[in-house]
Amino acid sequence: MRASVCSAAVVCRRTRGPTDGRRRRAHRIPAGGGKHAAGGRNQRQLSTESSGHLDRSGEQATEKQPDICSGAAGSRMASITEYYAGKSVLITGATGFMGKVLVEKLLWSCPNVKALYILVRPKAGQSMEQRVSDMMKCKLFDRVREANPDFHKKIIPISSELTQPGLSISPEDVEKLSACINIVFHCAATIRFDEPLKHALQLNVIATQELLSLAQRMHHLEAFIHISTAYANCNRKHIDEVIYPPPVEPKKLIESLEWMDDGMVQDITPRLIGDRPNTYTYTKALAEYVVQQEQDKLNIGIIRPSIVGASWQEPFPGWIDNFNGPSGVFIAAGKGILRTMRANNDAVADLIPVDVVVNLTLAVGWYTAVHRPKTTLVYNCTSGGINPFHWGEIEHHVISSFKRNPLEQAFRRPNANITSNYLINQYWILVSHKFPALIYDLFLRLCGQKPQMMRIFNRLHKAIGLLEYFSSQDWEWNSDNISMLMSQLTPEDRTMFNFDVRQLNWPEYIENYCIGTKKYVLNEDMSDIPAARQHLRKLRNIRYTFNTLLVVFIWRVFIARSQMARNIWYFVVSLCFKFLSYFRASSTLTN
Ligand SMILES: CCCCCCCC/C=C\CCCCCCCC(=O)SCCNC(=O)CCNC(=O)[C@H](O)C(C)(C)COP(=O)(O)OP(=O)(O)OC[C@H]1O[C@@H](n2cnc3c(N)ncnc32)[C@H](O)[C@@H]1OP(=O)(O)O
Numbered sequence: 035m036r037a038s039v040c041s042a043a044v045v046c047r048r049t050r051g052p053t054d055g056r057r058r059r060a061h062r063i064p065a066g067g068g069k070h071a072a073g074g075r076n077q078r079q080l081s082t083e084s085s086g087h088l089d090r091s092g093e094q095a096t097e098k099q100p101d102i103c104s105g106a107a108g109s110r111m112a113s114i115t116e117y118y119a120g121k122s123v124l125i126t127g128a129t130g131f132m133g134k135v136l137v138e139k140l141l142w143s144c145p146n147v148k149a150l151y152i153l154v155r156p157k158a159g160q161s162m163e164q165r166v167s168d169m170m171k172c173k174l175f176d177r178v179r180e181a182n183p184d185f186h187k188k189i190i191p192i193s194s195e196l197t198q199p200g201l202s203i204s205p206e207d208v209e210k211l212s213a214c215i216n217i218v219f220h221c222a223a224t225i226r227f228d229e230p231l232k233h234a235l236q237l238n239v240i241a242t243q244e245l246l247s248l249a250q251r252m253h254h255l256e257a258f259i260h261i262s263t264a265y266a267n268c269n270r271k272h273i274d275e276v277i278y279p280p281p282v283e284p285k286k287l288i289e290s291l292e293w294m295d296d297g298m299v300q301d302i303t304p305r306l307i308g309d310r311p312n313t314y315t316y317t318k319a320l321a322e323y324v325v326q327q328e329q330d331k332l333n334i335g336i337i338r339p340s341i342v343g344a345s346w347q348e349p350f351p352g353w354i355d356n357f358n359g360p361s362g363v364f365i366a367a368g369k370g371i372l373r374t375m376r377a378n379n380d381a382v383a384d385l386i387p388v389d390v391v392v393n394l395t396l397a398v399g400w401y402t403a404v405h406r407p408k409t410t411l412v413y414n415c416t417s418g419g420i421n422p423f424h425w426g427e428i429e430h431h432v433i434s435s436f437k438r439n440p441l442e443q444a445f446r447r448p449n450a451n452i453t454s455n456y457l458i459n460q461y462w463i464l465v466s467h468k469f470p471a472l473i474y475d476l477f478l479r480l481c482g483q484k485p486q487m488m489r490i491f492n493r494l495h496k497a498i499g500l501l502e503y504f505s506s507q508d509w510e511w512n513s514d515n516i517s518m519l520m521s522q523l524t525p526e527d528r529t530m531f532n533f534d535v536r537q538l539n540w541p542e543y544i545e546n547y548c549i550g551t552k553k554y555v556l557n558e559d560m561s562d563i564p565a566a567r568q569h570l571r572k573l574r575n576i577r578y579t580f581n582t583l584l585v586v587f588i589w590r591v592f593i594a595r596s597q598m599a600r601n602i603w604y605f606v607v608s609l610c611f612k613f614l615s616y617f618r619a620s621s622t623l624t625n
């Protein structure tokens with residue numbers, strides 16, 4: 035949907051009259067001038083036809099609502115970088131995987147952003163300050179640190195435990211945030227698939243409600259961006275960029291669960307989540323509805339990433355810092371622990387690099403604030419419909435990548451088979467997982483050490499059991515809003531905030547992803563690769579020796595002791611001999 039004519043009477047009109055509060059809060063980019071409109075790059079043009087989502091009423095823009103474009107030929111919209119200049123941004127989940135990349139990208143590409151307020155809780159014996167200081171030392175921030183050693187001054191941590199009433203933000207901090215925040219990015223969530231329903235509801239739904247209430251007190255708020263998941267509606271095969279009716283009215287569920295003890299909630303959880311696989315997808319679906327309920331009062335955008343993986347390009351290829359989603363599976367395969375998994379070779383593996391999600395998030399923040407779509411826009415941030423890659427291909431590239439760049443101290447040589455057949459998978463679990471684990475544990479016991487392999491495999495089976503739902507089927511996501519947004523960006527913004535996955539080269543991406551798990555998740559040194567290769571060669575020799583011993587053993591037990599087995603063996607050998615003679619004779623005749 036291409037934009038064509040820039041007209042104030044088009045872009046700034048609103049069909050739906052916003053509430054007074056929203057009008058007051060609405061803050062638009064000054065027309066054709068000011069700090070956001072400086073420079074003479076790219077003319078951005080919009081039109082009534084540009085998107086069905088843009089406001090199209092006949093209402094004239096008033097002085098209270100300054101235009102996002104001048105309406106005169108030659109004026110231009112602020113670029114994304116210009117838009118964020120001078121803005122105060124609130125980010126939840128900034129210490130998480132995606133949150134950290136979002137903070138880094140904002141500091142890198144929008145260096146004039148005024149301040150990043152991040153909600154952080156103390157955790158694992160570390161104070162909020164200590165956690166933030168550790169986070170900023172992380173390699174992820176290298177390029178930002180190099181460009182501006184004082185970058186930490188822009189990051190303002192606010193103490194907050196999202197599961198507590200009022201998000202446990204102090205009254206002073208509430209005042210501070212209400213007075214200055216321009217954009218909210220809500221990334222925090224529990225992404226565990228086995229989270230008890232009460233806790234998942236508390237964090238993913240109730241905390242979102244609390245944050246929305248806080249947002250409504252922010253006098254200068256321009257956009258509220260909520261990070262959901264493409265699997266919030268995984269009970270559907272085709273997923274549009276709309277908010278589907280919730281499985282249950284969130285308010286009623288919250289009230290009901292309040293009086294139930296944990297045991298009762300656990301009992302009714304399967305009935306409640308119905309055809310969704312876990313409490314995560316269920317509560318994320320409820321959260322979308324809760325967010326949408328506020329669309330009359332706030333400018334809202336919802337982003338639904340699919341399976342978020344390592345970075346593609348920024349800040350450097352292969353950044354990953356956790357075991358979630360496929361990362362843990364890749365590592366387990368690289369270590370030679372995972373040899374089989376239930377997955378459909380031909381199903382689309384809808385991975386999306388974290389930097390793509392973050393670039394889209396910043397672009398959505400800009401679009402939502404500047405264009406103020408009349409309803410909440412949902413962005414399905416997926417790759418499968420645009421640049422499909424399948425689980426079978428992933429398996430092939432992961433294994434070959436780990437053979438080229440092996441992990442240290444692998445248990446066995448990387449070699450995994452994925453299958454959608456339950457029985458075949460069970461067979462391989464027995465032969466390739468449980469049997470070697472038993473032998474290894476026996477070996478450890480004989481050496482006087484504590485057995486551990488069976489325990490590791492039990493945990494692995496639990497983890498992959500939770501992922502199989504997603505790797506055994508595929509979904510179709512509509513991504514019209516992504517295309518629409520892309521068409522609204524200047525060529526420079528399209529490069530700087532690139533979310534066009536058509537350019538993604540999957541084999542190269544998977545290679546960098548695997549190297550990233552080695553370097554940043556396992557903290558292994560690349561200089562150890564020759565030693566790791568040597569270790570793999572040792573494992574291969576052990577396997578050859580083991581197989582030879584096994585054959586000799588079988589020979590001794592079954593063949594040498596049974597007349598019938600001996601007869602079969604001689605028959606097979608003579609058959610092979612006859613075949614060989616036949617081929618030799620026929621090749622002599624041909625010559
Ligand atoms: C050859 C390759 C072939 C490939 C074939 C197909 C692969 C398909 C793979 C995937 C596709 C689908 C993916 C769908 C995604 C949907 C998208 C989203 O919207 S959400 C985001 C996703 N969220 C999750 O991934 C949460 C999943 N994780 C959990 O629910 C839990 O962590 C769970 C149940 C797996 C484990 O729970 P616990 O309580 O047993 O363990 P805990 O506390 O989490 O971790 C303990 C320690 O183990 C490590 N760990 C956790 N998971 C690990 C793993 N998979 N492998 C190794 N270590 C792991 C942790 O880092 C931690 O280490 P320390 O104690 O801190 O040092």
Ligand SMILES: NC(=O)C1=CN([C@@H]2O[C@H](COP(=O)(O)OP(=O)(O)OC[C@H]3O[C@@H](n4cnc5c(N)ncnc54)[C@H](OP(=O)(O)O)[C@@H]3O)[C@@H](O)[C@H]2O)C=CC1
Pocket residue numbers: 126127128129130131132133153154155157194195196197220221222223224225237261262263264318338339340341342343356358359
């Ligand atoms: N990773 C993925 O594959 C996908 C993720 N998403 C969505 O993206 C968003 C970010 O995910 P991701 O970065 O991977 O998740 P992470 O688990 O890495 O990060 C979660 C963040 O939420 C914070 N948080 C959790 N509980 C609390 C709490 N009680 N109080 C304060 N903060 C809390 C965490 O803080 P702390 O460090 O203190 O624990 C952390 O910063 C989520 O909304 C998720 O649903 C969507 C699709 C896929």
